[in-house]
Amino acid sequence: MDVSQYLSVFLDEAKEHLQSLNDNIMTLEQDPENEDCINEIFRSAHSMKGMAGTMGYTRMQNLTHDMEDVFSDVRGGKIKIKSADIDVLLQCLDAIQGYVDNITENQDEGTDEHQNIIKALADIRNGGGGGGAAPAAAAAPAESAPAAEASAAPADGPADGADGSSDYRAIRLDPSVKSTLEEAKSQGKKIYGVTVHIQESCILKAARGFLVFKGLEEIGEIAVSEPNTQDIEDEKFDFSFSLILITDESKEKVEEIVKAVSEVETCECGEYDPSGAKPAEEKAEAAPAAEASAASKPAESKPAAPAENKPAAAGAGGAGAGGKKPVGKPVVNRTVRVDIEKLDVLMNLVSELIIAKNSLISAANTSGVSNGNVNEQIEYLESVTTNLHESVMKVRMVPIESVLQKFPRMIRDLNKTLGKKMELTMTGEDTEMDRTVVDEIGDPLMHLIRNSADHGIESADLRAQRGKPEVGQIFLHAFQDGNSVVIEVGDDGNGIDAEAVKNKAIEKGVVSPDQAALLTEKQCVELLFHPGFSTAKQVSEISGRGVGLDVVKSKVESLSGEVTVKTKLGEGSTWVIRLPLTLAIIQALMVIIGEEKYAIPLDSIQSIEDVSPSDIKFVENKEVINLRGSVLPLIRLSEVLDTESTKDPEEDMVVVIARKGDQLAGLVIDELMGQQEIVIKPLGKYTNKCKLISGATILGDGEIALILDTNSIF
Amino acid sequence: MNELRDNSDVGELIQYIVIKIDDEQYGINIKFIDNIVRMQQITRVPQVDEYLKGVINIRGEIVPVMSVRMKMGLAEDVITNKSRIIILKTDAGDLVGIIVDQVNQVLTIDSNNVEKVRYDDKKAKSNASFVSGVGHYEGGLVSILDLEAVVSDKEAKEKASNAS
Numbered sequence: 001m002d003v004s005q006y007l008s009v010f011l012d013e014a015k016e017h018l019q020s021l022n023d024n025i026m027t028l029e030q031d032p033e034n035e036d037c038i039n040e041i042f043r044s045a046h047s048m049k050g051m052a053g054t055m056g057y058t059r060m061q062n063l064t065h066d067m068e069d070v071f072s073d074v075r076g077g078k079i080k081i082k083s084a085d086i087d088v089l090l091q092c093l094d095a096i097q098g099y100v101d102n103i104t105e106n107q108d109e110g111t112d113e114h115q116n117i118i119k120a121l122a123d124i125r126n127g128g129g130g131g132g133a134a135p136a137a138a139a140a141p142a143e144s145a146p147a148a149e150a151s152a153a154p155a156d157g158p159a160d161g162a163d164g165s166s167d168y169r170a171i172r173l174d175p176s177v178k179s180t181l182e183e184a185k186s187q188g189k190k191i192y193g194v195t196v197h198i199q200e201s202c203i204l205k206a207a208r209g210f211l212v213f214k215g216l217e218e219i220g221e222i223a224v225s226e227p228n229t230q231d232i233e234d235e236k237f238d239f240s241f242s243l244i245l246i247t248d249e250s251k252e253k254v255e256e257i258v259k260a261v262s263e264v265e266t267c268e269c270g271e272y273d274p275s276g277a278k279p280a281e282e283k284a285e286a287a288p289a290a291e292a293s294a295a296s297k298p299a300e301s302k303p304a305a306p307a308e309n310k311p312a313a314a315g316a317g318g319a320g321a322g323g324k325k326p327v328g329k330p331v332v333n334r335t336v337r338v339d340i341e342k343l344d345v346l347m348n349l350v351s352e353l354i355i356a357k358n359s360l361i362s363a364a365n366t367s368g369v370s371n372g373n374v375n376e377q378i379e380y381l382e383s384v385t386t387n388l389h390e391s392v393m394k395v396r397m398v399p400i401e402s403v404l405q406k407f408p409r410m411i412r413d414l415n416k417t418l419g420k421k422m423e424l425t426m427t428g429e430d431t432e433m434d435r436t437v438v439d440e441i442g443d444p445l446m447h448l449i450r451n452s453a454d455h456g457i458e459s460a461d462l463r464a465q466r467g468k469p470e471v472g473q474i475f476l477h478a479f480q481d482g483n484s485v486v487i488e489v490g491d492d493g494n495g496i497d498a499e500a501v502k503n504k505a506i507e508k509g510v511v512s513p514d515q516a517a518l519l520t521e522k523q524c525v526e527l528l529f530h531p532g533f534s535t536a537k538q539v540s541e542i543s544g545r546g547v548g549l550d551v552v553k554s555k556v557e558s559l560s561g562e563v564t565v566k567t568k569l570g571e572g573s574t575w576v577i578r579l580p581l582t583l584a585i586i587q588a589l590m591v592i593i594g595e596e597k598y599a600i601p602l603d604s605i606q607s608i609e610d611v612s613p614s615d616i617k618f619v620e621n622k623e624v625i626n627l628r629g630s631v632l633p634l635i636r637l638s639e640v641l642d643t644e645s646t647k648d649p650e651e652d653m654v655v656v657i658a659r660k661g662d663q664l665a666g667l668v669i670d671e672l673m674g675q676q677e678i679v680i681k682p683l684g685k686y687t688n689k690c691k692l693i694s695g696a697t698i699l700g701d702g703e704i705a706l707i708l709d710t711n712s713i714f
Numbered sequence: 715m716n717e718l719r720d721n722s723d724v725g726e727l728i729q730y731i732v733i734k735i736d737d738e739q740y741g742i743n744i745k746f747i748d749n750i751v752r753m754q755q756i757t758r759v760p761q762v763d764e765y766l767k768g769v770i771n772i773r774g775e776i777v778p779v780m781s782v783r784m785k786m787g788l789a790e791d792v793i794t795n796k797s798r799i800i801i802l803k804t805d806a807g808d809l810v811g812i813i814v815d816q817v818n819q820v821l822t823i824d825s826n827n828v829e830k831v832r833y834d835d836k837k838a839k840s841n842a843s844f845v846s847g848v849g850h851y852e853g854g855l856v857s858i859l860d861l862e863a864v865v866s867d868k869e870a871k872e873k874a875s876n877a878s
Contacts, residue, residue, distance in 0.1 A: 355774060642761070684776060685808060704770070
């Protein structure tokens, strides 16, 4: 069988299973008795073995097979997982990951047999005692494995259901369907019952089912199917399904069409007499009225069966089994995989549409068409484009989870390498961000967590001395805050010693001693972000190459975000990363400075104030204003941007209060134009030297306005 | 940026657009030209090199515009009715506009009739460094503009490294 067409499905699923194995093994380490977890691991290992076998990756199959054996024994209560075993299992996962990586690259699993891991796995089983019985027991699932994908826990349930649904004669009829059939019969049409068996090695069952339906619908009408079409499309069936077809064609023709679909094993086809279906109908009526449709059957039988047949899994598994598919995959929403480039194109088109909409608005204004109907239509268009933009943005959003899920494992490994006891808690894994941001944010977060582990958490002795719990806490909280996403990474460790940072900075020549003396504690801590700075007394493997934090900062800033740090010596520190939800389209305040138009991102604006020139005070020769009790530096944008202000110096000034982290500053502008949704366009490689400008946008009249980067003005 | 240097095969017929900057005529290989637009309002970008006049909007794309005159060390552009912005497209797909005083004609020159200018004694501020060759045609001679030299921001880099 040519399997290359399934390669991407295989890889996607393999990655999913690997992640699930990883997660579950980690859980198991905490709770070695967790049956749910063991079952889940067993199922994942089993599915992977089946998949690898189907795809012809024998080495991967062997390794997963041995892993499955271990868990088969664990499930059988023959052995218990010990902490040392977890290491072996994780190594085993790494090896499988290695296979998957190889396959991703060149469709070949590579030649590494990983004999040592296989041996170690065997040792786990032997060490667990009952060595004689175990291989035999393990061999059984192994033999039946490739075929019976579903031999894992809830298998019996759907299998039962399958018995019922594997024959068209057992299809239950709705009264309405029945009357349709009888009517068709009276019109002299032929009615066939068809039962299709799909090869058990088939990976894309739903697709095969769909092709059968499509083929048959060309020659007639499908009155009813068991399970229903929706379930078949969702792959909620075993390896066979039945349907009743109304057609003019012959039985042979029907069989021919069904068998033309690849991977269909057999097809039973026979005349169907609707009146003969009476008992079934009665049975259907006996069921709760609302559930009389054929769909009710699998829905009912699935959750119930495993609970009965599998008492072992019943306690904890009962709830889980109902929600889980037999193969152990999480129930996923119906999805379509889309190439990210196509989404980029879509996003660009939406951007163009918004520019066109803005042009239309300004054209309508300038040509003086103030007709009520025109305005109404424009407003309608505006709401449609805004919704469209939001939807496209949502499509591009992915949960940040995909980045976070590798961290628990990382902390575990760090525990061993650093000889510290640490625990990672994460919240808000489901926080969604633009795909491009999520792809980029992984490394900075990893840096911060490693930093916390290496520099933050103290050694066990010191912790005991300080009266802190033995296990160091590292946390990561992600949440959405308005139009931005905040990710906090922190620890309850040592905190940052501002003095040590200052001394180090002087030593490294980052600041002069004179400058350093003037720095506030906060400013000292900010020195950490300076390139080439590392306070690690020893350069360790984990961090301390002196590239960590400035890389974090520049990466976050390249995503138009900001990173700040809160720390208290002896109590821990928290790094706060704030990122925009999307990078392409933002709300901005349009302002006029001199003769030029600029856009200031609304996110960075705190408020807008009218300030009289007489309110300006001087601190160290710099202009400041006193705004409701806090003193803010005043920045005249016309000076920063080398242009001439058009305003009379005696007049009241318009001041935009901008925010950067906790700092505020007043930006003096000439005139306000109003708020607008703008599309950010890059400035191109010749003009991007200007740090003050983060991009440009095209206004309704085709004119260009530059977007001010308030972060770099401060 | 080597893609902008013209090293076509021998004997090929190449079309050049002949433009005027100051009193000199220059040819630009047509394959690098995306578009020629009339002078329009250029949005100034603060804090960039002087020869970068700003950005313009070409079909929804932001395109930087530079003054060849200032790059060559000539007097500031005098914008007339004949001034044009030539939008060049690099192989990398970047667009960049250059301001020229006038666009005259299209010339077809056999590549055998283009003499390459040697670079061994490149003088820093001489116009010669912006010429990659000289083309002969029936009406006379035309300098072929070295687009790589025109478009590069080498000077800026030097300046930056001197400053630091």
